[in-house]
Amino acid sequence: MKKTYNKLIRDKIPQLIEESGRKPTTRKLNDEEYFEALIDKVIEEIEEYRESGNEEELADVFEVMDAIVKFKDYEPMHIDYLKIKKKEARGVFDERIFLEEVEGDE
Structure with missing residues (x-):
């Protein structure tokens, strides 16, 4: 069974997936894609922290x-x-x- 993620992951995740007996499909992002993926990732991590309040999620944001x-x-x-x-x-x-x-002139 396949599950689609389409997101930026930490560097060691493909190896960990393989060690678990599964096969990841990955690709390297170009600069523009990488920057956009980083922005998406920080938003994802902030949302995860908002939901959990977990320090580990906050560490991911940093x-x-x-x-x-x-x-x-x-x-x-x-x-x-x-x-x-x-x-x-x-x-x-x-x-x-x-x-x-705020009331009044700008």
Whole structure:
């Protein structure tokens, strides 16, 4: 019986599938496909975390985000700098403030 997945997977998954006696069908993605698959994957992992609240799912979110940073050739320390800069300028989310609406001129 075949089951279709059509999604980005971790590098060792094909080997694990084979070791279980099954046969995976895989292909390498080009850059455009890979980036789109990473975006889909981070959304998938966030949805899984939302449903489960499991730390392991949250770790998966971070893993995919790290892959995006690496693929885009961003400097991780610069990403950290940007986070600090935004934190100083706009704050964080500790106060749990939910904006409902704003009245007046823009």
